[in-house]
Amino acid sequence: MSSPARRHPPPSTEAPPASRGDALRAAAQPVGLLAELTYRCPLSCPYCSNPVTLGDYHDELTTAQWQRVLAEAQELGVLQLHLSGGEPLLRRDLVELVAGARELGFYTNLITSALGLSRRRAEQLRAAGLDHVQISIQADEPALSDRIAGTPSFQRKIEAAHIVKELGWPLTVNVVLHRRNIDRVAAVLDLAEELAADFIELANTQYYGWAWRNHGALLPNRTQLERAEAVVRAARERLKGRMEIVYVLPDYYSRYPKPCMGGWGKQQLTVTPNGDVLPCPAAHSLPLPRASVREDSLAWIWALSPLFQRFRGTDWMPEPCRSCERREIDFGGCRCQAFQLTGDAARTDPVCHLSPDHDIVAEKVRAANERTGIRDGVLTPRPHRGHPSSG
Amino acid sequence: MPSIKPIRTEKRVRTEKRAVGERGSTAMTSSSRPKLASHMRMRFDPVRQQHVLLGPESVVVLNQTGADILAVCDGRRTVADIVAALRGRYDRVIDEDVRLFLARLAAKRCVEICVEIDDE
Ligand code: SF4
Numbered sequence: 001m002s003s004p005a006r007r008h009p010p011p012s013t014e015a016p017p018a019s020r021g022d023a024l025r026a027a028a029q030p031v032g033l034l035a036e037l038t039y040r041c042p043l044s045c046p047y048c049s050n051p052v053t054l055g056d057y058h059d060e061l062t063t064a065q066w067q068r069v070l071a072e073a074q075e076l077g078v079l080q081l082h083l084s085g086g087e088p089l090l091r092r093d094l095v096e097l098v099a100g101a102r103e104l105g106f107y108t109n110l111i112t113s114a115l116g117l118s119r120r121r122a123e124q125l126r127a128a129g130l131d132h133v134q135i136s137i138q139a140d141e142p143a144l145s146d147r148i149a150g151t152p153s154f155q156r157k158i159e160a161a162h163i164v165k166e167l168g169w170p171l172t173v174n175v176v177l178h179r180r181n182i183d184r185v186a187a188v189l190d191l192a193e194e195l196a197a198d199f200i201e202l203a204n205t206q207y208y209g210w211a212w213r214n215h216g217a218l219l220p221n222r223t224q225l226e227r228a229e230a231v232v233r234a235a236r237e238r239l240k241g242r243m244e245i246v247y248v249l250p251d252y253y254s255r256y257p258k259p260c261m262g263g264w265g266k267q268q269l270t271v272t273p274n275g276d277v278l279p280c281p282a283a284h285s286l287p288l289p290r291a292s293v294r295e296d297s298l299a300w301i302w303a304l305s306p307l308f309q310r311f312r313g314t315d316w317m318p319e320p321c322r323s324c325e326r327r328e329i330d331f332g333g334c335r336c337q338a339f340q341l342t343g344d345a346a347r348t349d350p351v352c353h354l355s356p357d358h359d360i361v362a363e364k365v366r367a368a369n370e371r372t373g374i375r376d377g378v379l380t381p382r383p384h385r386g387h388p389s390s391g
Numbered sequence: 392m393p394s395i396k397p398i399r400t401e402k403r404v405r406t407e408k409r410a411v412g413e414r415g416s417t418a419m420t421s422s423s424r425p426k427l428a429s430h431m432r433m434r435f436d437p438v439r440q441q442h443v444l445l446g447p448e449s450v451v452v453l454n455q456t457g458a459d460i461l462a463v464c465d466g467r468r469t470v471a472d473i474v475a476a477l478r479g480r481y482d483r484v485i486d487e488d489v490r491l492f493l494a495r496l497a498a499k500r501c502v503e504i505c506v507e508i509d510d511e
C-alpha cells in the first residue's frame with residue numbers, strides 16, 4: 001500500500017491509538033455552536049428557557065447574516081451546529097442554512113418541537129444533509145403533553161418521529177421533566193422505545209427564562225425524584241445497547257453544581273435570533289456588555305470580548321471555589337444561576353453545598369417538599385409565537 | 392429549545408468519563424466486525440489539522456492511526472482483517488491496541504459491532 005499514511009508514526013506500545021477527548025478542552029477553540037434561529041414557537045411550554053423578554057428578539061438575522069456567522073464559526077473551529085429556537089422550522093430558510101452548514105463540514109443537529117416537520121420538509125432536510133434530529137415531547141400521552149405544550153401537538157410529534165426514523169436519521173427524544181410529568185417516566189421510556197429512538201434525554205428542568213418564572217410550580221419533590229431515578233436505573237439495564245438514556249439531574253437536589261456549558265467561553269457559544277453572541281443561552285440575563293455579530297466578528301467576540309473574558313478560566317473565582325479542588329471540574333457552577341439567586345453573577349453557584357448562599361436553594365427544595373399536590377402552584381405559559389406578526 | 396444549556400455539558404462529561412466495558416455489547420474480539428455508529432461521522436478538520444469523529448453530543452479528536460483504523464471499519468471486515476489491512480501501512484500494528492481503541496469507542500457508542508455480515 002502506497003498511501004501517504006506511511007509517513008505517519010505507528011501506534012506506540014505505551015500509548016494505544018486512543019481518542020483524545022482532552023485535547024479539545026485544552027485547545028482554546030469552541031466545539032459547538034447553538035444557533036437559536038428564532039424564538040417564535042407554536043408551543044408555549046411553561047419550562048421554556050427562552051428569555052422572558054421575547055419581544056426584544058423580533059429583529060432576526062437574515063439568511064445571509066446567518067451564513068456569514070456559520071462561515072466564521074467554521075473558521076473558529078466549531079464542529080457541531082445545533083439548530084434550535086424557539087422552533088427552528090419556522091425559519092423558511094432552514095433547508096438552505098442546513099445545506100450551507102453541511103458544505104462547511106458541520107455536524108448538524110436539529111432541535112425541534114417537530115411541529116412543521118412534514119414529510120416534504122423532512123425529505124428536503126434529509127437531502128440537504130441534516131445529520132441528526134432531536135424531537136421534544138412533553139409527556140407520554142396526548143392529553144398531558146398537549147396541556148403542557150399549550151397546544152394540540154402530541155399526535156403530530158409522534159408522526160414526525162416516525163418520519164425521522166423512516167428517512168434513516170438517528171433520533172433523540174427529549175422530555176423535560178418537572179413536577180407535573182416526572183411521575184410518567186416509565187411510560188415515557190416505553191413510548192421512546194416504541195418510536196425506536198436511539199437516545200432519550202430525560203432532562204430535569206433547569207430554571208432559566210420562563211422556567212425560572214414558574215419554578216415554584218415546576219420543582220418536583222424528593223419522593224418523585226427517587227421514584228423516577230429508580231425507573232431510569234432499571235430501564236438502563238433493560239435497554240442496554242439499544243437505546244441510550246441520558247438523565248439530567250435536577251441541580252437543586254445535587255451536592256455540586258453542573259459544569260455549565262463545560263466552562264464559560266471554553267467549548268460552546270450561542271447566537272440568539274437577533275445576533276447576540278453568548279457563552280450560554282441563559283447569559284442574556286446577566287448585567288454584562290453585549291456582543292453581537294452585527295457589530296463584531298465571531299472570532300473577536302469569542303477570544304477578546306469583555307463578555308466572553310469575564311468568567312473564562314478560574315481567576316474570577318471567589319472563595320470557596322478559588323481554593324476548591326473541583327474548580328476545574330464544575331467551574332464554580334452556573335453564572336446565570338448565581339446571578340438569579342444572589343444578584344451577583346460572580347458568586348459560587350448556590351446549588352453547591354459549599355456555597356455561603358446555599359440556604360437559598362435549600363429553602364426552595366424545602367418548599368417543594370412541603371407542597372404535596374403535583375398540580376399546586378400557578379404556571380404562566382410563555383406566549384405562543386412570541387412574535388406578533390408571524391403566521 | 393429549553394434545557395439545552397445543561398444537557399450538552401452533562402452529556403459531554405458523562406460520555407468522556409464512561410469506562411470501557413460499562414455497556415453491554417462492547418466486547419471486541421478478533422472476529423468482531425466493527426463499524427461507525429449510524430449517528431457518527433468522521434471528517435478531517437482543517438482548523439485543528441486532525442481527524443474528528445462527530446455525533447450529536449460527542450466530539451472525539453483522532454490521531455492519524457485512529458482515523459486509519461476507523462476508515463476501514465465497514466461492518467464487514469473483522470478486527471483481524473483490520474489489523475492485517477493496517478500492517479500494509481505501518482511497520483508495527485499491535486492487535487491489542489486496535490482492539491482497545493475500538494472497544495473504547497464502542498463503549499461510547501461511537502462504534503457498533505455488526506452481528507450479521509451482510510446487513511448493509
Ligand atoms: S415553547 Fe416549548 S417547544 Fe417552544 S421553544 Fe420553548 S420549550 Fe421549546
Ligand code: SF4
Binds near residue numbers: 320327331348
Ligand atoms: S466550591 Fe465552587 S468549585 Fe468547589 S464544588 Fe462548589 S461550586 Fe464547585
